[in-house]
Amino acid sequence: MAYNSTQSGSYGISHVYGQVFILGLTSMLVQIVLLREFMFIFGGNELIIGVILANWMILTGSGAFIGKKAIHIKDTNRFSRVAMIFLGWIPPILFFIIEFFRNQVFKPGIEIGFFQIIVSSAIIIAPFCLLSGFLFTYLSGVISHYSNKIPAEKTYAIESTGSLVAGILASFVLFFLLSNFQIMILLPLCGCLLLLFPLHINGTNLFNIIILFITVSLVILLFLLKADYHLKSVFFTQQEVLLSKDTPYGNLAVTKSTEQLNIFENGKLLFSTDNQIANEEAVHYAMAQHTNPRRVLLISGGISGITNEILKYDIDDIDYVEINPFIFTIGKKYTSSLEDERIHLIRKDARMFIKKTAYRYDIILINLPEPSTAQLNRFYTVEFLHDIRKIINEKCIVALNMPSTANYISDEAIRLNSVIYNTCKEVFKHVLIIPGERNYYLLSDEPLTINITQYIINKNIKNDYLNSYYIDTLSLKERSDYLLEHLEQVTQSNKDFKPVSYFYYLNYWLSQFNLGKNLLWIIFAVLILILVAVCIFMKPVTSALMITGFSASSLEIILLLALQILSGYIYQVIGVCMAVFMGGLAMGALSRMLIFRKVTYMQFMLFQIITGVLAILLPALFITRIVQAGIINTLLVVLLLLFLIAFAAGVLFSMAVHLRSGNLTDNVASLYSADLIGSALGAFLTSIFLIPLLGIMNTSYLIGGLLLLYALNLFLRRKHL
DSSP: OOOOHHHHHHHOHHHHHHHHHHHHHHHHHHHHHHHHHHHHHHOSOHHHHHHHHHHHHHHHHHHHHHGGGGGGOOOHHHHHHHHHHHHHHHHHHHHHHHHHIIIIISOTTSOOOHHHHHHHHHHHHHHHHHHHHHHHHHHHHHHHHHOTTSOHHHHHHHHHHHHHHHHHHIIIIIHHHSOHHHHHHHHHHHHHHHHTOSOBSSSBOHHHHHHHHHHHHHHHHHHHHTHHHHHHHHHSTTSEEEEEEEETTEEEEEEEETTEEEEEETTEEEEETTOHHHHHHHHHHHHTTSSSOOEEEEESOGGGTHHHHHTTSOOSEEEEEESOHHHHHHHHHHOSTTOSTTEEEEESOHHHHHHHOOOOEEEEEEOOOOSOSHHHHTTSSHHHHHHHHTTEEEEEEEEEEEEOOSSOOOHHHHHHHHHHHHHHHHHOSEEEEEESSEEEEEEESSOOOSOHHHHHHHTTOOOSSSSTTTOOHHHHHHHHHHHHHHSOSSOOOOBTTBOHHHHHHHHHHHHTTTOOTTHHHHHHHHHHHHHHHHHHHSOHHHHHHHHHHHHHHHHHHHHHHHHHHHHSOOTTTHHHHHHHHHHHHHHHHHHHHHHOSSOOHHHHHHHHHHHHHHHHHHHHHHTSHHHHSOHHHHHHHHHHHHHHHHHHHHHHHHHHHHHSOSOHHHHHHHHHHHHHHHHHHHHHHIIIIIHHHHHHHHHHHHHHHHHHHHHHHHHHTGGGO
């Protein structure tokens, strides 16, 4: 690479390392924050997360590959400073662009289509991803030119260390103190403060001082103007925004239209305070037919007015569970739903609470959204319902709900409801579905009836909607029977480690955009063909590293989902998990020099085989008592496994750099892009196809098998290397 050695020398190797560190820190922070923003804009299922992560990695990998053209850049000093300043200012600009897309291109209230998500997210993140990928290859070349004795993996390790610091800062500091936009507008300061000092490079540089002054002034101005609040307000048209807050659990917003309060999480309506029909149906279908309910467990939704409906009965206690404590804060500030002394507020994951509680309940009301995400799916599984059975009294009634099929039952809705029905029947003797605002599922070991109005009359419960004047029992029974007749009789049940209802919900969601039933399978087949083609036509070391990226990304998703299933909400610790993963990559890349001073193909294959065996052993670890003993144990084991997998991936990347022939810049560009593209395929395929279709256990076996297969491919082609 034809760098100007004088300029490179004067610039200082430590300064270039600082750029690489800031590159890693900025990239990780932007990735985490933009994922949270895209969840707010596009909705919250893992399909969206998989699409955006795949776009991110493919574009970054493409930028790294284009970085080979950096050979034509002569003034490394000026280019580095200008590029890093641009990199710092792109994130806050992206924030404005995202809000523009949501409010001008995609009008509020309109569901955004699958292909629109793919294309628009790729367009939005492309400038940042391409530039960050390009800079990684470019800075690797600058460092190697400065001293040929500095290995390329050191650059990889420093960038990963920056990502490690970003994950820790995000998890323990930034998300508790600042909004997403405020984090974004701090990034230009990071770049400028590091890159514009020392200011004496061949004398005082007035341009550097001016840039620093402008950056600091703009950042302060944006903070004072509360630009993020005004941007979020535009999203909720014809509503008064009372609160918009980024919490560790997601964005919460409270709006007011006339006298109605609406509570949104990540842009989706959780509930409204004056939806009397929904509140009455959610409570009285279950409670009215219990002879004497004394203790009620309510999982989510209490501040919508559900607690007021429960209190119409002569009960002793309501244990109200929400994982996000900020919802209780909203309820106390804007509603009167939490004032009764019989309501006990429990800030905990519902599954963890149910496992630990010593209380037993007469009524359990699960007022959660449908299993549209892997996180929500864990409340619709056989394992969860078995846990519920352990805390119920005799004659207990459990209620949950799904989207309404009152007007039209699509094939996707039939499959989704069939899975939920079959899951409930596997645990409880009696399951009754009552169609209404939603499809309400009542579960009990005692017989259930749809003649709710008679029970309401007998108990002298005064309702606005659920009473004999508005409800026709015969019509209600006909609709219930019609739905039951259309359910599939032989179908799978939904389980923790095989979340089939989540996959069916994805099909149900995609069906709203007329994409065709076979779209997911077509995409799946194309991506599998890409993996096969890579194995056949790409250089063996490059293809082996690509499958390493694929496997590391897939195993990361598996571990995160396992953590979520076993211990609850992962958004509080996702930054820590990503930080540990990046720390493992850094340690692996640096430790290779101590483990294997002279790299051979057999050593490379050995590490790939070890990683494959680890993937195959993961399912056995998930079911051990140590992992399932408690949240802390589960988290520690998952973090250890994340570190080990990332460590192996870091070692393999370092080895690949030395095994692949050619000049350093070409090697770094090809290998880094192959690693990221493999990671993109892993994120997409695993979250969208493999886990829903095969389950976590079988997916782990498949990934382990792929690693062993590619190691075998490398062994068979060793004579031609």
